[in-house]
Amino acid sequence: MKRRAFLLVSTLTIAAMHACRVSAAPSRAPLSPTLEKLVQQFAAGRPVTEGRVKFDIAPLVDNGNSVPIEVSVESPMTPADHVVAIAVFNEKNPQNDVAVFTLSPAMGRARVATRMRLAISQQLVAVAKMHDGQCFTHTVDVLVTLASCLED
C-alpha cells in the first residue's frame, strides 16, 4: 500500500513539474535585462504588451555595417488612434539606442525603415507608443557573421 501511494504521488509530482515547465517556457527568448530596462524607461510607467508591432530584419546577417530594418505597427493612423513614437534598442552595440521615430496621423501607415549597424549577434527590440501611452513590443534575435562598430 505504502509503495503504491508513493508511486502515485511521485508520478503526479513529476507530471505536475513537467506541466509547469512546459507552460512556463516562453514561445521566444526572454527580453534581456538591458533591453527590459530601456523598454520600461521608454514606456514611462505605461503598460507594455507584446504584439501589434512587427520588427522586420534578416535573422542571419552577413555584414553588420548596414542592416536593413523595418518596423510596422497595426494602427489605423487616424487623429483619434495612432502611433506617436517607435523606438528601436539593441543589446550589445557600444550604445543601446538605435533610433527614436516620431510619427503622426498624416503618415497614413505606421511603418518606418532604415539601415542599422550590428556589432555582434544580439537581441533587438522595437517599442511602439500609442496615442494613449500604451506600448507594444516585438523582440528579435539576430546572428551576425561580420561585425560592425569594432573593426577598423
Next chain:
Amino acid sequence: MARTLITVPSSARRGEIIEVRVLIQHPMETGYRRSSEGSILPRNLLRRYTARFVAADAGGAGELVFAADLHAAIAANPYLSFNYRATTTGKFVFAWEGDEGFSHREETVLRVV
C-alpha cells in the same frame, strides 16, 4: 553640401498613401573607431531628421509628418523610409541636423490630383 537621394512621387491621387525614401551622404562616425595611426576618430553623427509638409494654400512652416532621432547604431549614409497620406498639393521640407554644426535642407513638391 551633402549629397542626398530623395524618392517621392511627383503626383498622387487624393487619399493615396505614398512612400517617401530619403538618403543622405554622411559618415555617421561613431567615435569608437580608430584611424590607421591609432588615434580615435572623433564622433560625428547626424542627430535628427525631420519631414514637414507645407500645403500650397497654407504656407508657413507646415505640419510635422515624421521625425527621427538618430544614434551611432544607424549605418553610414542614413536611409529612412516612411509613408504619407496625400491630401493636398504642397511641398515636403526635409531637414537633417548633426554634430559639428551639420545642417541640410531639401524640398520636394507633391502634386495631388
